[in-house]
Amino acid sequence: MLAELRGLNEECGIFAVWGHEDAARITYYGLHSLQHRGQEGTGIITSDGEKLAGHKGEGLVAEIFNEQALSGLKGEAAIGHVRYATQGGGGYENVQPLLFHSQTGSMALAHNGNLVNAKLIKSILEQQGSIFQTNSDTEVLAHLIRRSGEWILKNRVKHALKQIEGAFAYVLLTEKELMVALDPQGLRPLSLGRIGDAFVVASETCAFDAIGAKFIRDILPGELLVINDNGLHTEFFSEHRNEAICTMEYIYFSRPDSNLHGMNVHSARKNLGKRLAFEAKIEADVVTAVPDSGVSAAIGYAEASGIPYELGLIKNRYVGRTFIQPSQSLREQGVKMKLSAVRGVVEGKRVIMVDDSVVRGTTSKRIVRMLKDAGALEVHVVISSPPITHPCFYGIDTSTKEELIAHNHTHEEIKRLIGADSLTFLSTEGMLEAIGRKNAGKNCGQCLACFTGEYPTELYPDTLQYYYQK
Amino acid sequence: MLAELRGLNEECGIFAVWGHEDAARITYYGLHSLQHRGQEGTGIITSDGEKLAGHKGEGLVAEIFNEQALSGLKGEAAIGHVRYATQGGGGYENVQPLLFHSQTGSMALAHNGNLVNAKLIKSILEQQGSIFQTNSDTEVLAHLIRRSGEWILKNRVKHALKQIEGAFAYVLLTEKELMVALDPQGLRPLSLGRIGDAFVVASETCAFDAIGAKFIRDILPGELLVINDNGLHTEFFSEHRNEAICTMEYIYFSRPDSNLHGMNVHSARKNLGKRLAFEAKIEADVVTAVPDSGVSAAIGYAEASGIPYELGLIKNRYVGRTFIQPSQSLREQGVKMKLSAVRGVVEGKRVIMVDDSVVRGTTSKRIVRMLKDAGALEVHVVISSPPITHPCFYGIDTSTKEELIAHNHTHEEIKRLIGADSLTFLSTEGMLEAIGRKNAGKNCGQCLACFTGEYPTELYPDTLQYYYQK
C-alpha cells in the first residue's frame, strides 16, 4: 500500500476562492474536505482588498483554526493549503501558504507538487544574493516572480512559471488578484468551480461538493488563470503542453467522491478491481480490502468474481499523532494498532486481499501475516496497479529505487517475501482501460513513470542524485 | 441512524487486566480498541499490590495518555474506561474509573450500563447521610458496598449488586483483587480472555485481538468473578437470571470485528442485510450504506439482491470535537461536513440506502435529501432493524417516547417525512433469525424492549418520569 512510504515531498491540497463574503470559512470547509491530501500543517490567507491576513499551524484543519482565528481573516478572497509530512521539511516555517511582504504590496502563495529543477534554480538565485528561509518549492517561484524584469504582475508570474519544471499547481493571492497555474503536463489535479457569484479552485472536486459549489471544468495543463474584480481571464504560459496526469491519483491518492477528468474515483477503482478479477481468476472464499484505499477495488473484484466481499480488516479510526506506539516486546505479544484482522470473517477461509499498490512490501507482509494469524487458510494478494519500479519525482514519494521492492525483485520473490499464497498485479493496459484511457501509448494522458520509467518532463542531475543516493 | 441521538447515558466501554507486567499499557491498547464505545472521557487505574494510582481526563485515549502518564501507572493490575457523552453528566468528575479512598484501603470502579433504580437508591442513601459527588451510577454501587454490613469484600459487593437493577457491567479494583460483575439479564456484552498468564476482561472481543489475547468465554448474566493471586473464582450473585442481551449491540453499537455470543458482528449485520433484501425486494441500480454502521448490512443486501454495492456516501474522518460547525447561512448554501454524497455514483440512479435504524428521523431525512441533490432518481431507505417505538432505559439513548418518530407516526408518514421513495424496516423475526436466535418469543435471549416495549427488568417511577417528561 502506497501510504506506507509517504514522507518526502509535497503531495498536498490547495484551495482558493474569490468573491465570497465568507471567504475564510468557505476555505476552511474546502480544506477540511481535502484533509486526506495532507495532515501535517495547514494555513489560510485572505485578502480584503487592502491587505493580506493569515493564520497557519502544524496540525489538522480542525485543530489549527478556531472561531477567533477565522474571525480575524477578513475579506472576500482566500487561498488555503493542507500539507503532507516531509522528511526534510517539517516545522512551522514550511507550512503554507507562504506570505511575502514588500513595500509595493504583499503576495501569498500555496503549492501542490514537486519541481525537478528547484535545486538548480536555488543555486543560481543564491549566487545572485537571494536568501531562502524555507525548504519549499513555493519560495522558488516567489523569488523568480520578484526578480522578473516585467512590470505587470501577470507577466512576471508567466515569466517565472516558464522557468520551473515538474509537477505544480499554484494559487497566488495579492490584495487585488487571484492567480491559478497548472504545470504543462497537468501532473496534479486542479479544478474550477462556482458558488453563487464566487469562483473557487480546488485540488479535488470533492471540495466543491463539501461547500455546495458547482463544478465548471478542470484547469488545463499549462494554463494561467487570473481572477479579479473584472472577472476571470485565462491564457497559457507554455507552448509545450502534453497532458500526463498522475495515475496514482486514481489508484490511491484522491478521495473516492472526487472526479478526475470527468471520471469518478470510486468508479475508476471499482473498474480496476473488476479488471483485476478478470486478469487474476483466483479461487477463494472471501474478498477483503486493505482499508481505506483498497475498498473500491475490492468491491469491484467481488462483483466481477462473484466471491463475497467482507470486512476482513478493520482500521482503527482513532489513531492520531499523539498515539503511543507499542514497544517491541508488546508488539511481539500481539499488540496491534491501526489495523486488525477479523477472525470471525477470515478464519478457515481462502482470502483475497485487495490493496492499491506495493512499494517496499513491508506493510503487505505485515497484513498477510495478520490475516494468517487470524486463521486465513490462504491469502491471495491482488494489487490494483502494476509493480512500481521507478521513483516519482513529482511529489508522490515512492522513495529511492533501491527501496522499491519491485525494482530489485522478481514477481516470485516478492510473493515469497510478503508471504502470500499468490500475488497478482494489474497490467498497465488493464489499468489504463479501467480508468478510461484507451490509448496505452506514450500519449495516453497519464503519467506512468513509476511503472515504466518514462518521465514526462526532463530530469536534472540534482533531482536524480537526491533520490538515488539518499 | 442511531448515532444521531446518543447523549444521555452510559453506553461505555470497560477493560481490566490482572497479572500482566505492563498492565497500564495493555489497558491503554485495550481501551483504544473500545474507543468507538465512548469518546468523551477515559481513565485508567492500576494497582501495584500496595496502592492504587490513576490518570483520567476528558478526551480520546490517545489524547489523555502520554508516556509520562502511563509510566506513572505502575503495577500488574489495571481497570480502564471509555465514556460516552451524557446530557447531565459532563465534566471531569464524572470520568471513570472512580477512585474511593478510605482508611482501610482504596477501591476503583468502572461501569458500563444504566441502572433503573439508581435515583431511588440515591434518595434513600442521602436521607441516611451519604454525599454524592458525581452523577454516575458507579458511585451508587460504591456507597452500597461501603454500607453493607458484611465483613468480606466479596460479600459486600454481592450484597450491593443484589440491590441494583438495570444494565450493568462493572469492574472493581482494590489493592489485592479484581472483581467483575454482569447484570442478571446480561444486557451489556462482557468477555473474559487470557494473555500469557494474565486475565483480561473487555466489553468487546475486538479488544482481545488488539492486544493479542485469547478469548476464553463470555461473562454470564448474574456472574461475579473474583480474580486475585489465588487465581479466578466465580459465583452468581443473583438467582433470577434470564439472558436478554441488547440487540442494538448487534445492529449498531459493537465493532464489526467483535463477536457477540460467538457470532461475528460484521457477519450478523451482513445477515441482517441479506434478510432485508429478501424482505424488501426493491428494484434499483445501486446499494449504498450510511457509513459506518450501515456498511455490513449494505454489503449483505447487495450480495443477496445482486444489485451492485457502491460508495454512494463518504464520511469525512477528520471531523473532531474542535470542528467549527457551518453557520445556518452557509449550510443553506450547501456547506456539508461529516457526510457527502458521491455524485459520480448516484447521479441518474435508483439508490437503495441502507442504515441501521431510524430514531428521530432527522438524519435520515438529511441524507435522503443529500442523495437527491446529488442526482439520485429514487432513494429507497432500508433499515436493518424494526421501528424503534419505545425508549431504552439500559444505556442506549433513544430518548423520550415523544421524540421517537416510529412512536408517533405510521410507516407511510415516516416515509413521507424523510422524503424516501420507499421505506423498509426489517421484521423482528427476520432480525432474530439473522443474528442466530431462532426463538422469537420472550425468552429469545435478546432485549427487544425498544422495538416491543417488553422490558426485561422492572421499571421504576423515577426512571419512567425522567424519560417521558423531559
Add this chain to the structure above:
Amino acid sequence: MLAELRGLNEECGIFAVWGHEDAARITYYGLHSLQHRGQEGTGIITSDGEKLAGHKGEGLVAEIFNEQALSGLKGEAAIGHVRYATQGGGGYENVQPLLFHSQTGSMALAHNGNLVNAKLIKSILEQQGSIFQTNSDTEVLAHLIRRSGEWILKNRVKHALKQIEGAFAYVLLTEKELMVALDPQGLRPLSLGRIGDAFVVASETCAFDAIGAKFIRDILPGELLVINDNGLHTEFFSEHRNEAICTMEYIYFSRPDSNLHGMNVHSARKNLGKRLAFEAKIEADVVTAVPDSGVSAAIGYAEASGIPYELGLIKNRYVGRTFIQPSQSLREQGVKMKLSAVRGVVEGKRVIMVDDSVVRGTTSKRIVRMLKDAGALEVHVVISSPPITHPCFYGIDTSTKEELIAHNHTHEEIKRLIGADSLTFLSTEGMLEAIGRKNAGKNCGQCLACFTGEYPTELYPDTLQYYYQK
C-alpha cells in the same frame, strides 16, 4: 525563610461575595489578589438563586479562568478558593471549592486551615458508611453537615462546626445562602467588607482594596455569619473562644498591603526589623533583604540602625512551574535561578541579611554562600522571628520536629551550619511588641506554638503521629 518548606497542607485563600451582579468577576479579582496564598489550584462556584455552577483547575487564577469560563458562572453570589501545593493532596479532585449535589439541593464549600481531628472524624464516618473522595478537610465538614439530625441548614452547620477542631475559615454557598465561619481561636485571618450593597468576605483585606470594597470588620473567633436576601445574621457556634491568630501571618504569609487586626502588615514587619536592629546591634556596611518576605523588616532595620538598605539579592520573577531546573553539574558550575546576589552591591562589604524565619536552614545556608561568592566580607543573618522549634498543626507547614534546625541545634550550631558570621533571632517579647501585642503571656491573642510548643487547641494522636513519624 519559611517558603522553603511549604507543601503539606492547606494554607490557602478564600473569598466570597453576596449580592453583586458581577459576582464571578469580583471573585476572580479577589482571588487574584490572594494568589500569594496558593498557586496550585483555584476555583469559583456561583449561585444564581436556582442552581450552583462552577469552574476550577490546577494552576494560577489567570491560567484557569478565561472569558468563556467566567461568562458561564452566572448569579449574584459566589465563593472562591486559591490552594497551596500539598504533599498528599495534589490532583484536580482536591481543588476547591468542592461541590456536593443532593436531591434536596446543592452546597459548595471552600476552606482555609487545617483540622486536628479530621482523621479521627473520618474514621468514625467511614465506619458509618461514608465515602471520601478527596483528602481535604473540607469534605469532612460536608459529611458532618449532611449527617446532622437538625432540620434547618444553619443549625446543621453549627452542629457540624462544633465537632471539628483546629484552624478553619469556611465559606459555604447554597442556592439561597452564604455562610461564613471562623474557628474559635481565630487562627486564620478572615474579614468582612462591602462593595456597594454587596457583602464580601476575604482571607486578607488586600482583596478589598483590589476590588474597591470597604473594610467593615474582622470575622470573630467562633463566629458564624449567614448572609441571604434578608441581610446578614451573626451568631457564635462555640462558647469557648480564645483568640490566637497565627503569628506567621504577620511575619511571612500575608501580603504587605493587608491589615491584620487593624495593623498593616508592612508596618508590622518594619517594626519587627526596627526591633531587631535594637536587639542585634551589628556593625556592618549594608542591609539587604531576602526577597520578598524579608523586605519590610530589612527597611525597618536599615532605618533604625542607620545602615543603608540595598538590593543585595534579586529575585527572578519569571520562574514558573514549567521552569527546567539546572542539572547538578550545571549547578556546581554556578548556574542559579530564582535568586542572585548583586556583586556590585555586596562586594567588599559587611552585609546584614534580613530574612523572616529559619526552618530547615538549607535555604539560609545557600543564600549566605551566594553572598560570600559575590564578594561579601561578612554575612550577618538576622531573622525577624524567634527560632521555630515546634511543628505547626494548623496549616503552615513547618514539617516534622526532626527537620526543624532550631529543634535539634543550639544557636551557635545553627550559625555555623548556615555559614553566617553572626546570627540573630528576634526575641518573642520583641516580636509581640512589634506587632502591637503588649501582653506576652498565654492570652496575648497570638498563636506562638511553633516558637513555644504551647498549642491553643487540643491535639490528637493521629495528628501528632503524622507529623512526628513521617
Add this chain to the structure above:
Amino acid sequence: MLAELRGLNEECGIFAVWGHEDAARITYYGLHSLQHRGQEGTGIITSDGEKLAGHKGEGLVAEIFNEQALSGLKGEAAIGHVRYATQGGGGYENVQPLLFHSQTGSMALAHNGNLVNAKLIKSILEQQGSIFQTNSDTEVLAHLIRRSGEWILKNRVKHALKQIEGAFAYVLLTEKELMVALDPQGLRPLSLGRIGDAFVVASETCAFDAIGAKFIRDILPGELLVINDNGLHTEFFSEHRNEAICTMEYIYFSRPDSNLHGMNVHSARKNLGKRLAFEAKIEADVVTAVPDSGVSAAIGYAEASGIPYELGLIKNRYVGRTFIQPSQSLREQGVKMKLSAVRGVVEGKRVIMVDDSVVRGTTSKRIVRMLKDAGALEVHVVISSPPITHPCFYGIDTSTKEELIAHNHTHEEIKRLIGADSLTFLSTEGMLEAIGRKNAGKNCGQCLACFTGEYPTELYPDTLQYYYQK
C-alpha cells in the same frame, strides 16, 4: 513610568556561547535572566559543528522550552534571543534568532536594537529582487551579508555592518563561527564573559551571574568579534566611533544587578534618587516607589532625605498574558490589578512617589489618584530622569512626539494633569553625575536624545515620518 509605552520595537536581549558542552542549556539560563528585556518571544539556535538546529516560540523562556526541546539542541555553540512585543511585528515569523539556509551553509542571527535606515535599505534590496519575510531589522543584515561581493564571511559581515545605521547588537552563528557586533555608538549594552573555557556574550552582566560566568569586558562600540575553534579575534568595522550608550538602560531598562560600563545599575539608580533628594527638598512623611523600576531611586531618596522609605505601592506578581482585564464598569467601582496602594502606609501621610520617568503621563495620573484614594494627604511626584521631550529611534519606544506629555506641556501643566501636589524631574547634569559621567557635554558617552533631541546618529526621512505621522 516608561513601561506604559513599550510596544513598538526591538528592545530585546541577546545571548551567545561558544565552546560549552551544554550550550543550549547555558543559553536557556542566560536568556531566563534576560527575560525582563522581552517577554513576547524567545528562541535558541545551536551549532554542533555540522549543522544548525533551533527552537523558538511566542511566550516566556520557561514556557517555550521543555526538556525535549532542549535535548534536541545539540552542540557546543548557541545563540539566543528574548523579544519585546512590537506593534507591527507580532507573530511567530518575527521571533528570533532567524535562521537562513543556503546551499553553502546556514546562518543564524539575533539582534537587539533598531536601525534607522532599515526601510531605505529594504526598498533598494527589494528593487534588486530580494524578498523579505519578516518585519525585523535582522533580516536586513542577512540580505546585506548575502549580497556582499566579499569571499570571506567575516569580510561580508563587515561590509554589511558598514551599511546599517542605528542601534544594533548582533550575534551571528554559522556551523563554524560565532560573530558578535555592536554599533559604532555602542547604544545597546553588550558584554563578554567566560565560563570555564567557553566564551559567553550577553546583553547584560546579570546573565553572567546567573550561569556562574566571569565578566571579562564590555564589547566596544564598532567592534566585531569572531570566535571559532582558533579562539577569539577582534577588530573594528567602523572608523567613526563615538560612545553614546542609552541612558534609559540605567534609569529603567536594565536589571538592578547588572553592571553598565562598570557601574552597578542599582547603585546608579540609588545615586539618581540621592541626587533627586538633593534637588527636590520636599517636606513629606514617607517615600514610596513605583515598583519595580522606581525602587532603587526611592531607597536612595529616602536615605539622602532622612524620610522613611515605605512600601506604599504593591505590585501583583501574578498578572500574566492571560489575565482578564476588568470591564470599564468594574474599573469604575474600583477594581484594580497589577498595582495597589497600601492604605495602612499612606493614609494621612504626605507621600513622595518616586518613579523612573514620565512618558504620556497617564500611568502617573492613575497612581497619584490611587494613592489619594488610599488616604494620602499630599502626593509629590519625583522622577529620576529629566522630562522626555523627543522620541527614541533606537529601540526604546517612547512613541511619537505628540504623545509625549513633556513635549507639549509645561512643567506646571504636567503637574496639574497628573494631579500631583508637586512634580520634580531630575536635571540632566544631576543625572549624568549620578551615573558617573562628569562631562555633561556632547561627548559625555551617553545618548541623551530623548531628553535633548540631539541624536548620536544620522536620521532618515522614513524613520522620522514613521514616528511623527503615525
